[in-house]
Amino acid sequence: MGDARKLLTDAVLVAATTMVAAGAALAGAGQALAVPDVVDRPYRDAKGLIERTGARAVVATRTGNGADDMNCLVTNAWEAAVRRPDSRGRLMENREVMVALNCNGALAGPGSAGNSALSPAGRDAKSAMD
Numbered sequence: 001m002g003d004a005r006k007l008l009t010d011a012v013l014v015a016a017t018t019m020v021a022a023g024a025a026l027a028g029a030g031q032a033l034a035v036p037d038v039v040d041r042p043y044r045d046a047k048g049l050i051e052r053t054g055a056r057a058v059v060a061t062r063t064g065n066g067a068d069d070m071n072c073l074v075t076n077a078w079e080a081a082v083r084r085p086d087s088r089g090r091l092m093e094n095r096e097v098m099v100a101l102n103c104n105g106a107l108a109g110p111g112s113a114g115n116s117a118l119s120p121a122g123r124d125a126k127s128a129m130d
Contacts, residue, residue: 035055050077055097057096058096058099063075064105069103072102080094107125
């Protein structure tokens with residue numbers, strides 16, 4: 001009878017420890033960051049919108065070199081997948097929004113990337129220049 005009682009006590013102790021550990025893991029998970037809709041906006045405007053939510057904009061990828069970063073168009077934005085540790089080694093809440101930029105110029109030219117004059121965006125840019 002003593003062995004059965006010890007086994008039962010050990011089983012209850014293991015179950016309680018597992019529940020406490022699971023609860024601590026869930027309590028440590030922060031609320032997901034809501035990424036604002038910044039696609040098709042200039043990076044200057046997108047960065048301001050992201051910072052107003054309390055997050056930090058991080059350029060993850062850049063295509064082209066025809067425009068200054070602040071004038072590039074944001075083609076995608078997403079929450080950073082990695083939670084970084086603080087000075088004590090604890091994982092912090094993620095406050096970074098990754099953005100993909102299209103820095104091509106409005107219209108391609110000799111030596112500069114941009115939209116084709118035959119594309120809708122290129123036609124619009126060309127007619128605005130004329």
